[in-house]
Amino acid sequence: MKNDLPERRQEAGLSQSDLADAVGVTRQTINAIERDRYDPSLELAFALADHFDCRIEDVFAPDAD
Amino acid sequence: MSVSQNTTGLTRRTYERIVYAIVGTGIVGLFAGMLVGQQLAGTVVYLLGCWVGGSIAVLAPKLSDAPLQDERDNALHNRASGLTMGLTMMFGLTVIPALYVLDESGHVELTGTVWGAIWAASALFLLYGVSLGIVKHRR
Numbered sequence: 555m556k557n558d559l560p561e562r563r564q565e566a567g568l569s570q571s572d573l574a575d576a577v578g579v580t581r582q583t584i585n586a587i588e589r590d591r592y593d594p595s596l597e598l599a600f601a602l603a604d605h606f607d608c609r610i611e612d613v614f615a616p617d618a619d
Numbered sequence: 620m621s622v623s624q625n626t627t628g629l630t631r632r633t634y635e636r637i638v639y640a641i642v643g644t645g646i647v648g649l650f651a652g653m654l655v656g657q658q659l660a661g662t663v664v665y666l667l668g669c670w671v672g673g674s675i676a677v678l679a680p681k682l683s684d685a686p687l688q689d690e691r692d693n694a695l696h697n698r699a700s701g702l703t704m705g706l707t708m709m710f711g712l713t714v715i716p717a718l719y720v721l722d723e724s725g726h727v728e729l730t731g732t733v734w735g736a737i738w739a740a741s742a743l744f745l746l747y748g749v750s751l752g753i754v755k756h757r758r
Contacts, residue, residue, distance in 0.1 A: 579690065581631075
């Protein structure tokens with residue numbers, strides 16, 4: 555899934571570790587999501603969207619194919 | 620927007636280093652024991668290393684507030700386990716029946732080691748089936 559997590563995170567002035575701590579995962583997981591190497595669970599996607607005070611579909615979008 | 624910094628307690632890197640160090644010490648202890656003729660002591664060090672390291676590896680993520688393991692670790696572990704079982708099953712299903720038939724027909728003679736491997740693979744499949752049943756039942 556494509557996502558604009560890096561932009562949102564940088565806009566909020568957060569490091570990957572900050573965001574990871576905030577949503578209860580490891581920094582490696584945030585890094586993998588940002589690089590489109592891991593699709594988060596629905597629970598984590600909700601947590602991320604909730605953290606940035608937006609909807610899941612605002613952060614994540616399905617791949618074109 | 621609040622960020623809960625977790626700067627105290629066990630970090631993921633420390634956790635991994637501790638587990639690797641303890642298990643590594645056990646392995647080194649085993650080989651050191653073999654080299655100096657203290658096999659029993661080496662074995663004790665090895666078993667202690669495996670048990671203590673394994674216990675920390677399993678218990679620390681459950682007891683720590685810091686995210687030492689998360690859903691991605693579980694997903695990676697599941698994929699690796701599935702790949703391992705798939706490869707083992709593919710090898711077992713294609714090779715074991717053929718070996719058995721060839722042995723029965725006298726074309727080859729399976730050694731005790733090969734039979735041991737066949738039994739080990741069979742036990743692994745059985746254990747996988749039981750584990751899968753337990754996981755399905757508990758979900």
